[in-house]
Amino acid sequence: MTALAVFCLLALGVNVARDLFLPETRDMEVWLGFEVTGRAAHLSAPLHWAIFAIGAWGAWKARAWLVPAAAGYVFYVAISHLVWSEVSPHGRGWPIGLAQAAAISLAGVLLLRARPQRGGESL
Numbered sequence: 092m093t094a095l096a097v098f099c100l101l102a103l104g105v106n107v108a109r110d111l112f113l114p115e116t117r118d119m120e121v122w123l124g125f126e127v128t129g130r131a132a133h134l135s136a137p138l139h140w141a142i143f144a145i146g147a148w149g150a151w152k153a154r155a156w157l158v159p160a161a162a163g164y165v166f167y168v169a170i171s172h173l174v175w176s177e178v179s180p181h182g183r184g185w186p187i188g189l190a191q192a193a194a195i196s197l198a199g200v201l202l203l204r205a206r207p208q209r210g211g212e213s214l
């Protein structure tokens with residue numbers, strides 16, 4: 092859980108810094124594989140921040156809901172990569188998207204297979 096909390100904090104820091112200071116990335120967000128630009132990107136960026144902030148808090152506090160939620164988010168990211176690879180002009184087509192989705196999904200499967208240890212500790 093500590094590793095997951097640290098990952099979420101790092102992802103939060105990178106996303107916030109990128110969205111605030113790099114114009115080429117702050118003007119675009121990706122939701123379910125579709126690129127959102129302009130004002131919609133600026134308004135939706137804090138949703139990504141919130142996802143990682145809640146994930147960091149939930150992992151740090153070892154909340155029971157965090158592991159299935161994190162697995163669900165990983166599968167969402169995998170599907171997003173598949174969609175983005177096909178619909179975006181920056182994508183490389185569905186075969187690459189499928190390979191990315193499969194590789195990313197492995198993390199989701201590992202999270203779902205994680206079993207609490209004795210004494211109530213997770214992962």
